Amino acid sequence: PPRACDTYWSEFWHCKSLVNRFHHYYTYGTTPSCHQWKEDYYNCREWEKSRSTETKEALQRSERKRVAEQKNFDPVWELRCEPPKDWNLPLNQDNTEDS
Template identity: 70%
Template sequence: TPRACDDYWSEFRHCKSLWNFFHHYYAYGTFPSCQQWKEDYHNCKEWEKHRATEAKEALQRSERSRLEEQRKFTPVWKLRQDPPRDWHMPLNQEKPQDS
């Protein structure tokens, strides 16, 4: 399996936590859906106990879907390749204005 079954259960418990409910509602305006974490946990247990092929395949589909969802979001800031030219200057010092 991609993860230990306890990882899925921990994710489910975190998802159902009061803090996460408030955070998700504040950030997205909806309550989080935690059902997939619970299904993944049960599929993982089925795979561990009985080596059920359909449980393993469902778990793999869920992990692929989760990865695809993460790839949809692009970084907000452009990542730097090098430090800024004035990285050595104290933060409270005024930087000279380029003319």
């Protein structure tokens, strides 16, 4: 499997924690859905027991979906290709604004 089975279980319990639920509700206005973590855990355990291709494919689909969802978010900072032209000039510290 892509991850250790205990990792799925830890993610499930983190998702169900009161702190995470509060944070998710405050941020998004809804409670988080933890069902996929639990399902992935059971699929992982099943794969360890039987090595069936169906459960392995289910885990891989779930991981691919997670990676695709992470790529939907734009970075907070705009990355630049080169430093600013005046990066080595001294800072203008005399320009203070006293209101």
